[in-house]
Amino acid sequence: MIYRIGRKTQSWYGETIGILILDASYPCIPGNVGNASTFPFPVRYQEVQGATIDRLLNQRSPTLSEAFIQAAMNLRDCGVRAITGACGFMALFQQEVSSALDIPVFLSSLLQIPFLFQITRKPVGILTANAECLTPRHFESCHIGPDIPLAIAGMEKQREFREAILEEKGTLDSSKIETEVVEVAKELVSRNPNIGSILLECSDLPPYAHAVQAATGLPVFDFITMIEYVHRSFVRTPFTGHM
Numbered sequence: 001m002i003y004r005i006g007r008k009t010q011s012w013y014g015e016t017i018g019i020l021i022l023d024a025s026y027p028c029i030p031g032n033v034g035n036a037s038t039f040p041f042p043v044r045y046q047e048v049q050g051a052t053i054d055r056l057l058n059q060r061s062p063t064l065s066e067a068f069i070q071a072a073m074n075l076r077d078c079g080v081r082a083i084t085g086a087c088g089f090m091a092l093f094q095q096e097v098s099s100a101l102d103i104p105v106f107l108s109s110l111l112q113i114p115f116l117f118q119i120t121r122k123p124v125g126i127l128t129a130n131a132e133c134l135t136p137r138h139f140e141s142c143h144i145g146p147d148i149p150l151a152i153a154g155m156e157k158q159r160e161f162r163e164a165i166l167e168e169k170g171t172l173d174s175s176k177i178e179t180e181v182v183e184v185a186k187e188l189v190s191r192n193p194n195i196g197s198i199l200l201e202c203s204d205l206p207p208y209a210h211a212v213q214a215a216t217g218l219p220v221f222d223f224i225t226m227i228e229y230v231h232r233s234f235v236r237t238p239f240t241g242h243m
Helices: 053-058 062-077 088-100 109-120 136-141 159-166 174-191 206-216 223-234
Strands: 017-021 043-047 082-085 124-128 150-154 197-200
Touching: 017 062, 017 223, 043 062, 053 088, 053 159, 062 082, 062 088, 082 088, 082 223, 088 109, 088 136, 109 124, 109 136, 109 197, 109 223, 124 174, 150 174, 159 174, 174 197, 174 206, 197 206, 206 223
Parallel strands: 017 043, 017 082, 124 150, 124 197
Antiparallel strands: none
């Protein structure tokens, strides 16, 4: 078999997925997109300079667009074959980044919503880091129209989640956050008993996906389901077995 270089700027190989990560500082536990041990395959990270939680979630600063594009290009030049994000609110720049690159870009977990609606034909429940910051613009950037019914619940009023992640206090009590996430999920289902699936919009919530599913009995999707799905499309392997 003959192998060829991917790019002249590429000095190493084997990292299919590149991940854009915020300019933030808090513990990313296993299961979090920001923890490389979450994945059963190697990934490569690139911090988006200046993309703080405040600027992305609260200010929704359009001036961050160039920083996202440059960071994505850096990952592409390192040889990754597809680029994702580590915050659902990166949806704001899905169109700009994907238009600037020649490889697949899937910055936000929100991109899964049309698929979830089609397979269930029921409203999609969304657990987000901050419901007050999730705007129609985020959904429009992912081509999610008003024809898809959504039920949204946020974590912004949960003390441990808010202080550990949104306010970056420096420590994180995972047991407390799990309890908070489960309670918010149960309340979401209680208020919207017709939802057919739950999407964990926030990249900090996948560590608690199993607990949410145990509490609600619903299929649970998140950044990890999306990233693994795309990764498998690039590393197909022969089937083995017998007849």
